[in-house]
Amino acid sequence: MTSSSEYEKFNTLSPFELKDQLIRLASGRAQRAMLDAGRGNPNFLATLPRQGFFQLGLFATAESELSFSYMAEGIGGFPRRDGIEARFNAFVADHKAEPGVAFLRRALSYVRDQLGLSAEGFLQEMTAGILGCDYPTPPRMLKYSEQVVRHYLLREMAGGTMPDATTDLFALEGGTAAISYIFASLRENGLIHPGDKAAIGMPVFTPYVEIPELRDYQLQEVPVYAAPEAGWQYPDSELDKLLDPAVKVFLVVNPSNPPSVKMNDAGLARIAEIVKTKRPDLIIVTDDVYGTFADDFRSLYSVCPQNTVLVYSFSKYFGSTGWRLGVVATHTQNVLDRALAALPEAEKQVLDKRYASLTPDVRGLKFIDRLVADSRSVALNHTAGLSTPQQVQMVLFALFALMDGRDAYKAALKNLLHRREIALYRDLGVPAPNDAGSTHYYTLIDLANVATQLYGTRFARWLMTRVDYQTILFRIAEETGVVLLPGIGFAARRPSARASLANLNEYQYAAIGAALRRMADDYYDRYKREKTTDTTGKNTP
Incomplete structure (x- = not known):
């Protein structure tokens, strides 16, 4: 030994x-036999939306072949919007016994009949997206993809209590990329500086303790401890640490990792009260990847939407860690944009130069769009964005959950x-x-x-x-x-x-x-x- x-x-x-x-x-x-209970990669996964993904790929390939079909060398073109819904219905009828096809038929019905979106527009985006034949446009997230995923996210994170139009999404490579990009953009835009305090809800996923300490950020960490004797909730005495104006950011995982307990209504209400009465400037970053496993889950985004940056990953709930699927959500009226507008003129001029290649109105550029640009060092913003096949699988996961009326x-x-x-x-x-x-x-x-x-x-x-x-x-x-x-x-x-x-x-x-x-x-x-x-x-x- x-x-x-x-x-x-x-x-x-x-x-x-x-x-x-x-x-x-x-x-x-x-x-x-070794029994590894160390890493949280699930050994379960959602099969139906994956079957739908592969069947959609076959349909998309057939759509592509409608162009250049006179050539025998296996060359296709971009899918056509005109008549695509009729061709899709014919595909479904011809392949109705194949796994995943009925799911696609129901998904299109949900998009058209429940979300009120254009069936042809959605089908064209999904068909071109799964083929990966064009750059992600818009880079932040594809048009119909954002609307579907946003509807799913607000249902799961806010119980459907927030209007969809109040939220912007950025699709990216999982929750880890989200946290990395968020902290980098906060730094680049002068919203955090070395020596600032960052409160962290603890116990917590280890990298969230390590990141603020890095030379890149040099933040002072303020631990906000959940109490095991209180069912892993945050006592008021700990949450009151957020009253310190030197605390610029509160980073929390909800439900927690590793205790795996969601924040209760009292904790949510206490943070909302602090933000409303004492800390309207506080930036909250909440990682809610485990929220979909909890009963009646409510994110901090649902009670402090204008102060909260919501991070969600599809990895655990759908068993898709290898897909690297995540989103960042911000409210259309948020503390980040207000903080940008309040920066000193000298800092604004520096940022004017940084983002000048993107827009003539840099000062009107929202934080979430800066986040997209920063993820590709600004200069490569035109090629930013999550790959379109990844966005398609994300949409199918979201629709799978939305259509599961009995959960x-x-x-x-x-x-x-x-x-x-x-x-x-x-x-x-x-x-x-x-x-x-x-x-x-x-x-x-x-x-x-x-x-x-x-x-x-x-x-x-x-x-x-x-x-x-x-x-x-x-x-x-x-x-x-x-x-x-x-x-x-x-x-x-x-x-x-x-x-x-x-x-x-x-x-x-x-x-x-x-x-x-x-x-x-x-x-x-x-x-x-x-x-x-x-x-x-x-x-x-």
Whole structure:
């Protein structure tokens, strides 16, 4: 067994880099299966909108062949708008038994009959988009794609309480790209400066702690801690840190990662009150990727729309991490644009020069459009934008969810995740957490609480004082093949381990629980031996 001192060299690594070392240890024995609950890549995915995507590709290819059809070398042209709906209906009739075709027929009906959009205009955009035969135009997001995805986003994030026309979207390469672009544009436009304070809701996805500290930004971090004893909600005493005018940005993941709990109505109301009465200048950046797993979810964007930049990724809910699909949403009247208008004249002149190639009216250029330009170093703005096939798949995912009137897909996923959590804790021998508003996508295993529930407070105190809890994770990986990530890497203040409940099957989570129980039993045996012999000193795992 590897010694504790050999593990210590990994203590400064990000959990996602540390994971590779844990995987190496966990897979070190050929006769044992490795159970990697470290990364949150789901092992489930939405199949119907993918079937629709591939069937649409066949239709689009046939549309392309209508041009240059006299040539035998396999050359096609751009799809034609005139008559495209009739040709699509004929395609559907001829291929109605093929998987995904009925979904496409229903999708077109929803777009035309429920959203009131032009069927021919939508079909032409989707057909050309899936062929990838033209640059994304507009670069921020394709016209019909934005309208469909916006409708989906506001239904899921705001319960359909906001008019669609109040929101602008920028389609980009997932949530990670969104955060990177947002911070870069805030810096380039003088809305944050080195030394400014950035409040961060914690525990949190590790890179969100690391990014503000980078030399690029040099922000002072202000942790806003969720309280485990309060079901991972933010106490007023923590949210009141936002009252400090030196805090320029509040970055939060909602529902949280790793606690996986949505912000409750009281927390939303408290932040909205702070913004309305004391901090109308506060910029909020909320990553709501897990919102679609929560019951009756409401984003901060729904209560502080003018102060909030909403980030959403399709990756987890639709099982599409490899597609890199995300959007940034801003209100058409927002604090960012007001802050740009209030910049000193000298800074405005610098920005006039930066964006001069885009428009003669730089000062009228909205932050979200600057975001698009900055994502391609401004000079390459004309080739900015998410690839059009990616936007088409995004639209089909959105339509799939919009047409699911009974939320059957959502209910199935939530049930799947919850069963996995129950299996893990059942075989560990303690009750599963019962936090209100939990998505069950991750679980944060509180080591002290588990030790207390299994063998009492004295044993828990012994374990926490005799054993480096981070070292336990290495021992777990090496001896049982189970990969968990340290809670401290996500800014959790209590000794804990994060397990993703999305990427293994139910029996495997039961096996993880059983392996952790065996490890706990082993430590308890050591504890009893130490008490019996009345020896002292630090135990080494």
